Amino acid sequence: MTVLVALPVLLPLAAAGLSLALGRFADVQRILGLLVLGVIIADAAVLLYTSDQSGPVVLQMGAWPAPFGITLIADRLSSLLLLVSSVVTFAVLIYSIGQRITDYGRERSSTTFHPMYLMLCAGVSLAYLTGDLFNLFVAFEIMLSSSYVLITRRTTSTRIRAGMTYTIVSLASSLLFITMIALVYASTGTVNLADLGTKVADLPRGLQIALALLVVIVFGVKAAMVPLHFWLPDSYPTAPAPVTAVFAGLLTKVGIYALIRTQTLVFSHAETWDLMLGIALITMIVGALGALAQNDLNRLLSFLLVSHIGYMLFGLGVYNVVGLTGVILYVVHHITVQATLFLVSGLITRHSGTVALTRMGGMAKATPLIAVLFALPALSLAGVPPFSGFVAKLALLQAGIGSGTITGYAVTAGAVLTSLLSLYAMARVWTRVFWGQVKAPAPDPDPTDELVVGTASSSRPMLAATGVLVVSSLVIALVAGPLGEIAGRAAGDLMHGEIYRTAVLGGGSGG
Structure with missing residues (x-):
């Protein structure tokens, strides 16, 4: 059973190398990628069931015992997020295959796309499963190195500028990350998360606070929390739709996961x-107001992404089982819904030939299926019942009210306001894009394929992949009861870290 913990990391890495070697055989690359991600979905489902029933599943690499060796651990939280992330990456890969070109860039998929995509998936899996800070750094570097390639695959001036912003910020945060690891190791003599849980408690209180704040800054950059969010709205909108979707759905959530894991364990x-609650409130409001000021559809969605990071920080700031349960539910919901909206944005761009809201209109009549695919995740993102966003937000609002503090009440009110602003932003997109007079699509000036921007043409795999994620978000709402119970147990594990520590430092499985 412990071998299953390594598969989500080793399989995509091995497949990436094989895919690069088989770069001349595009169909083989596609089949290999889908097969590997399908296996990871099944593996994650088994890990979730096992960890929920029997406790964390631990693998000590090379048989070196913790805290001296490399530890991979799948508990309820990491297994759940791994499963949801794998489903999203699988659907996005289908979308990418159906798209055939990079969207808004008019270039065929190069031999590097599939290897880099699989590397990105490996990095995400390692981030969820690693049991030490240094390999968490390695996971982020794997993600970043592959994302550098994916975000700059077409060398326009806009994309180069956005790629430089993304690269510089990422390198700066990585430098800060490795510095943080060095300070933690110098203070405690270990980087193992389970071992750090006992060693940090013995440090002077001032040093504890300094290290905790440094960790917040490092992962705050990765998660795009305000005021460390400036890079995201300038970087994500320039990438092809499937790349933006997987970035928005996963990369910021990995930052949130790392923040939750370190700040609880x-x-x-x-x-x-209170500090985290204050940051959460500012993040919610600034992101929502930024979205309302946008005419570019992708920039609008990027600012909403920043805004809703605030909800996850909200639950962490409340810091109790109810709050952490809400965080977990919200991360699961947001991974799915945010990725879906960016895929729908790609479909809209495919038909309209533009990302400017003022140049769109009448698509509900011209493409009713895309209108439905947009409406459902948009309502969920805004928190309209009975969608998954409402379930997650309700848990967070209950946590805020139950905190019994003025700060908790203020952030709860801010969360309600942000939901209304998100609903207004989605309604604005709806009226601009889908209502009004049908406008002729802007033609692609440099077509190289039958599926080009502005031809009002989308392939069936693109529509099917988007539909799968829309259905997945509806399923999350339908199974809110059982899912909430798993999230509650995962939150209890986070609040009582002894289960995690015992599993890791004991060198085996069990809870």
């Missing part, structure tokens, strides 16, 4: 965390 917060 390594650093202790005995009561409501």
Whole structure:
């Protein structure tokens, strides 16, 4: 059973190398990628069931015991996020295959796309499963190195500028990350997360606070929390639709996961965390207001992504089982819905030939299926019942009200306001894109394929992949009860880290 913990990391890495070697055989690359991601979905489902029933599944690489060796661990939280992320990456890969060109760029898929995509998936899996800070750094570097290639696959001036912003910020955060690891190791003599949970508690209180804040800054950049969010709206909108979708759905959530894991397992917060609640409120409001000011559809969605990171910080700031349950539910919901909206944006761009809202109109009549594919995740993102966004937000609002603090009440009110602003932003997109007079699509000036921007043509795999994610978000709402119970147990594990520590430092499986 412990071998299953390594498969989500090793399989895509091995497949990436094989895919690169088989670059001349595009169909083989596609089949290989889908097969590997399908296996990871099944593997993640088994890990989730096993960890929920029997406790964390631990693999000590090379038979070196913790905290000296490399530990991979799948508990309820990491297994759940791995499963949801794998489903999203699988659907996005189908979309990419159906798209055939890079969207808004008029270039055929090169031999590097599939290897880099699989590497990105490996990095995400490693981030969820690693049991130490250094390999968490390695996971982020794997993700970043592959994302550099994916985000700059077409060398226009706009994309180069956005890629440079993304690269510089990522390198700066990586430098800060490795510095943080060095300081933690110098202070405690270990980087193992389970071991750090006991070692950090013995440090002077001032040093604990300094290290905790440094960790917040490092992962705050990765998660795009305000005021460390400036890079995201300038970088994500320039990438092809499937690349933006997987970035928006996964990369910021990996930052949130790392923040949750370290702040619950390594650093202790005995009561409501007012600083995090303040950051959450600012992130919600600034992101939502930024979205309302946009005419570019992708930039609007990027600012909404920033805004809804605030909801996840909200639950962490409340810092109790109810709040963390809400965070987990919200991350699961947001991974699916945000990726879906960017895929729909790609479909809209495919038909309209533009990302400017003022140049769109009448698509509900021309393409009713795309209108439905947009409406459902948009309502979910805004938190309209009975969609998955409402279920997750309700848990967070209950946590905020139950905190019994003025700060908690203020952030709860801010969360309600942000939901209304998100609904207004989605309604604005709906009226601009789908209502009004049908406008002729802007023709692609440099067509190289039958599926080009502005031809009002989308392939069946693109529509099917988007539909799969829309259905997945509806399924999340339908199974909210069982899913909430798993999330609650995962939140309990986070609040009581002894289960995690015992599993890792004991060198075996079990809870």
